[in-house]
Amino acid sequence: MDDSETTPREAPGPYRIRVQDACKIFKDVVALNHVDLEVKPAEVVLIIGPSGSGKSTLLRSINRLENLTSGDIWVDGDRVSDRAADIRRIREEVGMVFQSFNLFPHLSALSNITLAPRIVKKVPSAEALEAGMKLLARVGLADKADAYPDQLSGGQQQRVAIARALAMNPKVMLFDEPTSALDPEMIKEVLDVMTDLAREGMTMLVVSHEMGFARAAAHRVVFMDHGEIIEQGPPDAVFNCPTEARTRRFLEHIL
Amino acid sequence: MASLKDPRREVRPTGRSTRIEVTDGALIPEKGERVVFSAWRISFFGAIALLVILPFIAPDPYWKILQFLPDGILKTFQVTVLSIVCAVVVGLFTGLGRISRITLVNRIATIYVEIVRGIPLLVQIFYIYYALGKIVQVPDIAAAVIAMTVCYGAYLGEIFRAGIQSIPRGQMEAAIALGLSRSQALQRVILPQTLRVVLPPLGNEFIALLKDSSLVSILAVSDLLRRGREYASKTFFYFESFTVVALVYLVLTLFFSRLVAIMEERIGRRGR
Numbered sequence: 374m375d376d377s378e379t380t381p382r383e384a385p386g387p388y389r390i391r392v393q394d395a396c397k398i399f400k401d402v403v404a405l406n407h408v409d410l411e412v413k414p415a416e417v418v419l420i421i422g423p424s425g426s427g428k429s430t431l432l433r434s435i436n437r438l439e440n441l442t443s444g445d446i447w448v449d450g451d452r453v454s455d456r457a458a459d460i461r462r463i464r465e466e467v468g469m470v471f472q473s474f475n476l477f478p479h480l481s482a483l484s485n486i487t488l489a490p491r492i493v494k495k496v497p498s499a500e501a502l503e504a505g506m507k508l509l510a511r512v513g514l515a516d517k518a519d520a521y522p523d524q525l526s527g528g529q530q531q532r533v534a535i536a537r538a539l540a541m542n543p544k545v546m547l548f549d550e551p552t553s554a555l556d557p558e559m560i561k562e563v564l565d566v567m568t569d570l571a572r573e574g575m576t577m578l579v580v581s582h583e584m585g586f587a588r589a590a591a592h593r594v595v596f597m598d599h600g601e602i603i604e605q606g607p608p609d610a611v612f613n614c615p616t617e618a619r620t621r622r623f624l625e626h627i628l
Numbered sequence: 629m630a631s632l633k634d635p636r637r638e639v640r641p642t643g644r645s646t647r648i649e650v651t652d653g654a655l656i657p658e659k660g661e662r663v664v665f666s667a668w669r670i671s672f673f674g675a676i677a678l679l680v681i682l683p684f685i686a687p688d689p690y691w692k693i694l695q696f697l698p699d700g701i702l703k704t705f706q707v708t709v710l711s712i713v714c715a716v717v718v719g720l721f722t723g724l725g726r727i728s729r730i731t732l733v734n735r736i737a738t739i740y741v742e743i744v745r746g747i748p749l750l751v752q753i754f755y756i757y758y759a760l761g762k763i764v765q766v767p768d769i770a771a772a773v774i775a776m777t778v779c780y781g782a783y784l785g786e787i788f789r790a791g792i793q794s795i796p797r798g799q800m801e802a803a804i805a806l807g808l809s810r811s812q813a814l815q816r817v818i819l820p821q822t823l824r825v826v827l828p829p830l831g832n833e834f835i836a837l838l839k840d841s842s843l844v845s846i847l848a849v850s851d852l853l854r855r856g857r858e859y860a861s862k863t864f865f866y867f868e869s870f871t872v873v874a875l876v877y878l879v880l881t882l883f884f885s886r887l888v889a890i891m892e893e894r895i896g897r898r899g900r
Contacts (some may be wrong), residue, residue, distance in 0.1 A: 436805055465807035475802035480818045492816060534802075541806060552795035 388447070389414045389545055389576040390435060395444035395454075397430050397600075404430040405441070406600035412545075415574040419587045419608070422597035423623060428580045431597070432547050435578070436460075436467040449544055467491060468538030469622030472550040474530040476522040482533045483509065483518040486540045494541070501540075508536040512566050532566055539570075546570065548579040564589075582627050584612065596620045672882040675875045682872075689868040693859055697876060702856030707769065707841045707851060711776035712834050718777055719784025724814075726789040734790070737785065743781035750843050752779050757847050772844035780837055787833065791826035792818060824895055831888030835881050852876060 392414040397405040398450055402426040404427045412418050414538045420428045433439045436444055437453050437460050446453040451463050476485050487501040496504070509515050512532040522530055531551055538546060548567065552560045564586045571577055571590035579591070587594055587608045596619075604617045615621045725737025744752070756775040760766055766774070795818050803813035838877035845854035856873035861867045 430643065438801055438805065461804075461807050461809060464805055467805075469802075469805040471798060471802060473796075473798055475796075475798035476823075477802070477817050479824070488816060489803075489808060492812055493807040537806070 386387070387413055389416070389449055390578065391445075391447040392431070392435075393445045393447075395434060395446060396433070396442045397427070397434060397439060398442045403600050405434070405444075408444070408597075408600070408602055410595065410602065412576060412578055414544075414576055416593065417571045417575075417577045417579065417591045418593045418595060419591040420578065420580045420595045420597060421582055421587075421623070422603075423626075425598040426597040428597050429549055430600075432469075432549050432578060432580055435545075435547060436464050436469055438469075461493070465541050466544045468541060468543035468546045470531070470534050470538055470546065470548045470551050472553050474522070474527070474534045474554070476530050476534055476537070478522050481521055481566075482525065483515065485522070485533055486537045489537070492541050505536075505540060508539055509533070511539075511569075512536045513562070526559060527555045530564045530569050531555065531559075531563045535566055535570075537561075545576045548577065548581065550580050552581060552583060584608075596623065598623070604622065633826075659675060664674050666802055668882060668886065672886070675882070677876045679872070679875050679879065686868075689865040690864065690872060693856070693865070693869055693872045696859045697852060697855050697872065700850055700852035701876065701880075702853040703769075703855075704841055705837070707772050707776065707844055707849065708834070708838045710773045711780060712837055714773065714777040715780035715833075715837070716830065717786050718781030719788050722781055722785025723788025724791060726785060726791055741782045741785055744779055749775075749840055750846070753843055753846065768848045770865065772841075772847055772849050776837060776841065776844070779840075780833060784830065784833060785827045787826050788822065791822040791829075794825055795821050816837070827895060828888060828892040833882070835884050835888065838884065839877065840882060 384548070388411045392408055392410040395405050395408040396403070406427070408427070408431060410418075410431070420431065422428050430439055434441055435448065435453065441454050442517065443550070448463055448467055451466075452458055453460070456533055470591070476482075477488065480488060483502065483505050486505040487496075487498075489498040489502065490497060490501045506515065509518055512535055514529060514532055517525060517529060517533070520529075525533065527592060535546075535551075551567070552563050555563065560583070564583060567577070567579070567586060568590045577590075579586070581587075591608050593605055594608045595602055596611060596615070596617070598619050604611060604615060604620045611620065612624065615624060679694070683694055720741060722737050722740060725733050726741065727738070728734045747755075752776040753772070755773045756778065757768075760771055760774070799817055799821070800810075800813055803817045804810065808816070842853040844852050845857065850858070853873060856869045859868035863869075
């Protein structure tokens, strides 16, 4: 596709995700206010911040569930924010996990996982099923292949949702508050899967306030407020000695 | 937009299991109605008993009427089934049109719904019969089916629209985030779930259509009602003929309403 005129397919540098001067305005609310962010391959970045700070909007802009008002986003060198971009191909490379799981209730756990590979990538059925079973085993749910979402606990549903996203072999995984809808005893099983994923070298952008996960797996913590990135750095630095007053105030609330 | 909003049909998202409330004249028995003498049982078996007893005590008009009617029942079924099948197809596309992001498609679907819902079915039947007759000669039964399809297509369109909109937005988002196109997501994720939600209201519309099909007797379609009228005008047994016609309609609608109730319960039990 020749759209070099509108797509400055500039060298993405060593970045998997690059957000440049991103702005998003909903009616009269500024959700993203000139945000810049880079995520390197195999890097795990945790985004924290009060509700309404724009963290989910930032995440959802990366696979264009939201369209930016202005600014640019690249994923692996492809300009997502380009209206002419083949967004479906880009979305294949970007897995997403939602707060409310969003499993397809009319499909079994295994079918949830194999649906997209079969339809989008035209993977033969047998092959997709085999890969799906491997993924279920990886998230510890090999025995739940035939279970329907309403027969699974929240933690199990979220693990299936992670497996479903991984089935497309994404280069980047986005997690939008993956444990916020879970009972405390189920949070750990989901975080364990995510930690494993991080150790295996997946590039991850995670909106979450799970300090334990941040310390165990995150390379960097980004604090957002009112659509802006206020402060970022290694987890220990941000959590233990934040430089900004707003970060400190926020951390006092959640710690 | 909803200037002719129909309060009978509304979607009430109740957390996980969404159900479309239809408080139509549909005779859906209360779920879990386990009483021996439920209203449904009294009406249904009462009607059947009358249909059996009356020909016994007065075979002259009643047994003869009963023998005269089956052709009409068949015709009524023919019109009803053909119409509901066509109306489901029209309704599905109307519903999709109503949620379409393409303004033109959306507007056409909405105008269709508004016009049809604003004109009485009887007037529509007359209109389509005589208007079509001006252009092409169609058999009476075809005119009847077309009229019912046009009318019910609009009603079913609203049911499909409400059903599609009752599916949480996250479903579409999850599907397109996986790389599915909008239409793939619609076919593989949204519509299969919609079907479950709309099946009970579709059953109700089927029953409503069965009843409304009596209107086509004003065309030269010998349905159940018309057969009854034919017998009555031949023999002057008006009271007896229409008693039997009413009882037969009652047995049919009560029978199907029970089927819909069972179907609804099954869907509810299987969950989502």
